[in-house]
Structure formats: C-alpha cells, structure tokens
Amino acid sequence: MLDSVPQSSMPIRIASPAGRGLLFAAVLASGMVFLDATVVNVALPHIGRGLDAEVSGLQWTIDGYLLTLAAFVLLGGALGDRYGRRRVFLIGVFCFTAASVLCGLAQNIEWLIAARFLQGVGGALLTPGSLSLIQASFHPADRGKAIGAWSGFSGVSTALGPLLGGWLIDALSWRWIFFINVPLAVVVVLAALRWAPESRAADTASRAGDTASRATAGAGGAMVGAGGRAGPRFxxxxxxxxxxxxxxxxxxxxxxxxxxxxxxxxxxxxxxxxxxxxxxxxxxxxxxxxxxMLPPRLFRRRLFAVLNIYTVVVWASLNGFSFFLSVQLQNVAGYSALKTGLANLPMTVLLLVGSPRAGALAARIGPRLPLTVGPVIATGGLLLLRGIGPHANFWTDVVPGVFLFGLGLTMVVAPLTASVLAAAEDRFAGVASGFNNAASRAGGVLAIAALPLLVGLSGAAYRMPTELAQAFRAAMLWCAGLMVCGALLALFLIRQPDRERREADD
Structure with a gap:
C-alpha cells in the first residue's frame, strides 16, 4: 500500500491539486509533532495527579520524547533518502499515532514514559520526512513558497497547541491531548497516499540543476563524494x-x-x-x-561551533522556563489548564509574527546584535516572572514577563537559523541544519533534567505550593543566567558568517 503511488518524474506545482494535497499532508503531520511538543507542558500537573507521579516522572515525560527526537532525527532523514521519503514518512506517522494511543491509555507513569520514547521515534521519522517530501517533490519555482507555508502553518499549530490542549484537559481529560492525534493521522495518511509521490536521494539528485535537493539529502546524512555525486549514507x-x-x-x-x-x-x-x-x-x-553522520569538517569554522553552543544554552533556558511556568501557574497561582495555555499565547504569537522581520533585520545588520540583545530582553522577562505567586494577576503578573521573554526569543530564532546555515559549506547545509535542530532539543533535554536538581525540587514537592514557588523563583534565575551566557557568547564570539567563511577558506 505504501507504494501505491508511482515515483514522481515531474516536479509538482503548488497550485495543482497534488501540490495542495501534498502540502496539506506535510503541514498536518508536522503540526502533530509541534502540538505535542508544547501541549504536554500544560498537562503536567494533571498527569502528575492522575498517575501519582513524582517530579522525575514528569521530567521523563518531557525528556523521553525530546531525547529520541534529538537522537534520531538525522537518522530518520537518512532512512527516507535511502528507502523512500514517503514510505518512511508514513511509517513515522503510524509510529507516532500508535504511541499517542498508548500515551492516552497509560495506567502508570512508567507506561506513559515508555510511550513517549516511542512517540519521539515516530516524530524523528516524520518531521524530516515532511520537509524532504516538499523539497524533493515541488518545482524549484514553488519550493520556497511551499516551505514558507509549511513554516507558517507549523507556527500556527505551535501557537494553538497550549490553547487546544488546555481546553481538552479542562473539558475532558489530559488523555485527549494524545487521542486527538488519531483523527489527524488518518487524514494525513489518506492525503499522503493520494498525493505524495515517492522519491529517494538518487532520484532527486539526478534532476538537472536540483542543488537544493542535494542539500536536503544532506539533512539525512548524504555526503558528496570525491567524484561530486551524492549518495545516501547513514x-x-x-x-x-x-x-x-x-x-x-x-x-x-x-x-x-x-x-x-x-x-x-x-x-x-x-x-x-x-x-x-x-x-x-x-x-x-x-x-x-x-x-x-556529523562530519568534523563542519567544526573547522569556529562560528558554526559557537552558534551551536549558543543554541544549546538558549534552548535550555526556553525549555526550563516552559517546564516550570506551566506547573507554577496551575499548582501555585491556581490557574486552569486553559488559562495556562492562554498565558503562553503572547510568546507564540510574537514568534509567529516577528520572526520573519527579525530575520530580515539580521540580514541587513548581521546576526551579532539581535543574538546579543534578544537574550538580554528575555532575561528581563524571566526576572519579572519570578513574582508569580498565589492568585497572581494574569495581566500584571504574567503577561508582561511572557511578552518580554517572547520578544527576546523572537529576535533570536530566525537570525540563529540563518547564521548556522551561512556558517556551513553549501554541501553540508542539510546536515548543519539537522545538527542545529538536534542541539536545540539536546539543550531542552539537559535543562529539564538538571534544573529540578539545581533548585532542590524532587518527589511530590511540585504539588506543594510553598516548595514549588521557591523552586520556581530559583529556576527562573538559572534560566536568566543561561540567557545572559548566550548574550555574552554572541557579543564576544559571533561574527559575520561571510567573514568567517572567507577566513576558513583562506
């Protein structure tokens, strides 16, 4: 059944029914992954009560997913390049959906954690698959529009995730944040079987002038050999x-x-x-x-190494903030899950609307200033949020801090991505992007693992408002410190990518 659509020999135009169907399948599939990456934080207090979990169980509920996603996303792209991008994409959708059902049926925290590990494996297969299907299938003239639409709609799913999740949790149960993936996955599979053509690295690399698809093959580990021919290796x-x-x-x-x-x-x-x-x-x-999988040649350029260290630091702060804020708002401030989801909305809207503008600004003035100023602004937001306590006012105690944090992060995301790609050789563009994605997830994994230890939160203490509030204030200081480290890295070590590349080539 996975091979029911013949391999594509002609590029797809975005205005055609096949183009719209393929884009719809890719956006909806990646949306499931981004949705689960944001909505589970909102559900943590309810999961903890429902499964009688300790802090370590909540940590693994997040980290189990992020860990497998970070560890296998490059390998997932490589498997698609060799065995067929649509085939591996659909296997990823099936794995992710089956794991979602297991998450929703979990009877104890160990069961949920194991299912979250499996869910991360599915995400590692389908996330690079959704982008590589777009890159390999669309006509070069439409590829930029398709990727832009994928990015925009993925951002919308990220923004709506906490709101949708909060409503499902309050109206039904935390289990429905996982069950909702089942109908979405059915639509994805039907759309992909109908409109997504099969392709492999050798097929796309053979198209004349298709240099962009070679870069996509690189995201899965395809390297250009001495003869200049791309071949998938993993x-x-x-x-x-x-x-x-x-x-x-x-x-x-x-x-x-x-x-x-x-x-x-x-x-x-x-x-x-x-x-x-x-x-x-x-x-x-x-x-x-x-x-x-990760060619050491990439790290001959100091800028590439610095930017990835910067990524780990900033995303560690972001994930630590997200983990603690959702629990603090519900277990200390007394907010509902829906209101907690609403509290995250200013940050996601700012990222959605402001990231393209931040990217354009960085293209004009260089990345150093945005990557320095952004973490400083985010630090101000984190320090404001330390004041959240019992019965915190939504508009005066929560929104200003979340807004500042989101504004600072908005100045970082697009310039950082562009700088990472510019710091790598063109033939390693795909693997450089994939590694930076893995670095951001690794930063989140380590932050969620380390912060409760650093602030003395363990066992069932997250259910005790006084102990949680004390730990939350300390955690916001640690997150602020990470942002300051990012700002210092950018100020002293980040230079223009073009300048760095010229010096490395000399």
Whole structure:
C-alpha cells in the first residue's frame, strides 16, 4: 500500500491539486509533532495527579520524547533518502499515532514514559520526512513558497497547541491531548497516499540543476563524494552512541535528585556510561570524516561551533522556563489548564509574527546584535516572572514577563537559523541544519533534567505550593543566567558568517 503511488518524474506545482494535497499532508503531520511538543507542558500537573507521579516522572515525560527526537532525527532523514521519503514518512506517522494511543491509555507513569520514547521515534521519522517530501517533490519555482507555508502553518499549530490542549484537559481529560492525534493521522495518511509521490536521494539528485535537493539529502546524512555525486549514507553506530551519551547523562541528572535507594548507584553509573558514549561518538565521527553522520569538517569554522553552543544554552533556558511556568501557574497561582495555555499565547504569537522581520533585520545588520540583545530582553522577562505567586494577576503578573521573554526569543530564532546555515559549506547545509535542530532539543533535554536538581525540587514537592514557588523563583534565575551566557557568547564570539567563511577558506 505504501507504494501505491508511482515515483514522481515531474516536479509538482503548488497550485495543482497534488501540490495542495501534498502540502496539506506535510503541514498536518508536522503540526502533530509541534502540538505535542508544547501541549504536554500544560498537562503536567494533571498527569502528575492522575498517575501519582513524582517530579522525575514528569521530567521523563518531557525528556523521553525530546531525547529520541534529538537522537534520531538525522537518522530518520537518512532512512527516507535511502528507502523512500514517503514510505518512511508514513511509517513515522503510524509510529507516532500508535504511541499517542498508548500515551492516552497509560495506567502508570512508567507506561506513559515508555510511550513517549516511542512517540519521539515516530516524530524523528516524520518531521524530516515532511520537509524532504516538499523539497524533493515541488518545482524549484514553488519550493520556497511551499516551505514558507509549511513554516507558517507549523507556527500556527505551535501557537494553538497550549490553547487546544488546555481546553481538552479542562473539558475532558489530559488523555485527549494524545487521542486527538488519531483523527489527524488518518487524514494525513489518506492525503499522503493520494498525493505524495515517492522519491529517494538518487532520484532527486539526478534532476538537472536540483542543488537544493542535494542539500536536503544532506539533512539525512548524504555526503558528496570525491567524484561530486551524492549518495545516501547513514551512520547507525554514530546515531546509537549519540543517543546513549545523551540518555546516560540525562538519566544521571534526573536520578541524582532522588534520595537514597538505587539512585545513589544508578546515577553515577549512568553518567559514566553517558560520558564514555559521548567521547566514543566524537572519536568515531573524527575517524569516519566526511562519511560520518556529523562530519568534523563542519567544526573547522569556529562560528558554526559557537552558534551551536549558543543554541544549546538558549534552548535550555526556553525549555526550563516552559517546564516550570506551566506547573507554577496551575499548582501555585491556581490557574486552569486553559488559562495556562492562554498565558503562553503572547510568546507564540510574537514568534509567529516577528520572526520573519527579525530575520530580515539580521540580514541587513548581521546576526551579532539581535543574538546579543534578544537574550538580554528575555532575561528581563524571566526576572519579572519570578513574582508569580498565589492568585497572581494574569495581566500584571504574567503577561508582561511572557511578552518580554517572547520578544527576546523572537529576535533570536530566525537570525540563529540563518547564521548556522551561512556558517556551513553549501554541501553540508542539510546536515548543519539537522545538527542545529538536534542541539536545540539536546539543550531542552539537559535543562529539564538538571534544573529540578539545581533548585532542590524532587518527589511530590511540585504539588506543594510553598516548595514549588521557591523552586520556581530559583529556576527562573538559572534560566536568566543561561540567557545572559548566550548574550555574552554572541557579543564576544559571533561574527559575520561571510567573514568567517572567507577566513576558513583562506
């Protein structure tokens, strides 16, 4: 059934029925992933009560998803390049949907965490698949419009996620934030089977003048060899070592906050395994060179390395903020899930509306100023939010801080993405973008694992308003400190990408 549509030989135009159908399938599928990335934070207090979960369970509910998504997104793109982008995309949709059903049926926190890991695997298959289908299938003249529409509608789903999730939680149950994916997935599968053509890296690379599709192949690990011909390769060992490294360190940080028992032994053992796997990953990638999942050549340009460190720091702050704010608003301020979702709206609207303008500004004046000023503004928002307490006023205690944080983040997102791509060689554009995406998710994983440990929040303390409020204020300080670190990195180490590339080429 997955091969019921023949391979495409002619590019699709966006105004055609096939073009609209393909774009609809890609947008709706990626929307499910972005929806679940935002809505679960709002549901955390309800999940904790419903499944009698401790803080570590809530951490793994978020980190299990982010971890597999970060670890396997590059591998997911590579599988699509080799075995068929539509085929792997549909497998990802099925995996993500099946995991969503398991999440909704969870009877204990361990069940939910395991299903969230599986959900992340599905997301790692379908997210790069949705973009690569667009890149490989559309006519070059329409490709930019299609990707712009994909980005815009994905932003809308991100913005609506907390609101929709909050309504479902209050009206029905937290389980429905997962069950809602089932009807959406049915529509995605029907649309993809009807309109999405099959393609592989060799097919798209063979089209004359199709340089953009070669870049997309790079997102899955396709490298250009000595003869100049692109061929899909994927580094399973490298992906596995990267996943074990990130998982081991994350497990150690979460378990370190538990007192007594097996945690005292498991935390250092897991941390040691994670560090060894991370070192082995670096050594393996260096030995494989350009055949590696992450070619070391990328890091010969200092700007690329600095920008990815910056990404980890800023996204760690963002995810730490999101994790703590939703729980604080419900368990301390007494907000409903819907009102908590509404509190996130100013930030998502600013990102949706302001990101293109921030990108245009950075193109005119360079990335250093926006990437320096943005975190400083976001820091001001985080410091304002420390005042949230019992019965906090929505308009005076919450909205100003969220607005400032969102404004600062808006100045960062588009300039950072453009700078990462500009800092890499054109033939590595895809893998550079994929690695930066993985870096942002890794930052979130580590922040959610480490912050409760740093602020002394463990066990069932998140249900106790006094202890949670104290931890929340400390967490906002840590998040503000991360933003300040990002601003300092940008101020002293980020230069114009064109200048950096000229110096590296010399």
């Amino acid at each position: 580094d399973v060992t490298g992906a596995a070592l990267g996943a074990v490294g990130l998982a081991g360190i994350t497990f150690a940080l979460i378990e370190a906050s538990q007192r007594g028992g097996a945690s005292e032994v498991m935390a250092p053992v897991a941390g040691g395994v994670g560090l060894l796997a991370a070192v082995a990953f670096v050594l393996l990638e260096r030995r494989k060179g350009n055949a590696a």
